[in-house]
Amino acid sequence: MDILIDANIILDVFFQRSPFYEKSLQILQYCENGRVEGFVSAHSVTTMWYVLRHEFSLEERRKMFKLVFSWCRIASVGQGELLSALDRGDFSEFEDCVQDECASSVHARYIITRNKKDFAHSKIPALLPAEFIRLM
Numbered sequence: 545m546d547i548l549i550d551a552n553i554i555l556d557v558f559f560q561r562s563p564f565y566e567k568s569l570q571i572l573q574y575c576e577n578g579r580v581e582g583f584v585s586a587h588s589v590t591t592m593w594y595v596l597r598h599e600f601s602l603e604e605r606r607k608m609f610k611l612v613f614s615w616c617r618i619a620s621v622g623q624g625e626l627l628s629a630l631d632r633g634d635f636s637e638f639e640d641c642v643q644d645e646c647a648s649s650v651h652a653r654y655i656i657t658r659n660k661k662d663f664a665h666s667k668i669p670a671l672l673p674a675e676f677i678r679l680m
Contacts, residue, residue, distance in 0.1 A: 545580050545581065545653050545654075546580070546581045546583060546650060546651055546652045547580050547581070547582055547583065547652050547654050547655070548582075548583045548585065548646060548647035548650065548652040548668070549572075549582050549656050550588070550643060550655060550656060550657035550658070551584075551591055552657060553568045553571055553572075553656055553673060554568070554572070554588075554592060554612060555592060556568035556569075558600075559599070564658060567673035567677060568658075570677055571656055571673050571676065572615060572616075574680065575616050576615040579680065580680075581617065582615060582617070583617050583618070583619040583646070583647070583652060584618060585618075585619045585621055585642070585643055586618050586620055586621045587639070588643070589609065589618065591639075593605060593609070596608070619649060619650045620649070624649070625645040625649055626642065629642045629644075632665075635662075635665060636662075640666075643657075643663075644667055644668055647666075647668040652668055653668070654669055654671050654676060655668050655669070655670040656671055656672075657670050657671075657672070658672060658673070660672055
């Protein structure tokens with residue numbers, strides 16, 4: 545099963561955010577052990593890199609992302625995804641619409657996020673980590 549992992553899930557793990565850390569880590573562990581095929585959108589990577597620079601050194605960030613990339617594949621953000629997102633009027637946040645387009649382009653079954661309400665009009669169903677864990 546293919547899933548797209550929203551940036552907030554990975555940031556929960558990197559920052560060990562309570563009370564989200566445990567379930568978010570479990571999502572990444574499903575990717576690590578091959579229970580699911582995880583994808584992270586390319587634009588999420590650059591956003592996370594920017595957010596993490598305040599707390600982690602360059603070398604620490606490189607190691608963190610290399611680890612994530614060993615478990616997850618990258619969903620490209622190209623002209624097609626961006627144009628499709630621009631043509632949609634059903635999302636309040638463009639970035640979330642691009643996430644949905646990326647999930648669709650990799651044929652993900654679910655988007656795993658902590659901000660489920662942001663994906664109310666998503667083509668791909670959004671699940672909270674706890675919801676996905678129950679499904680598994």
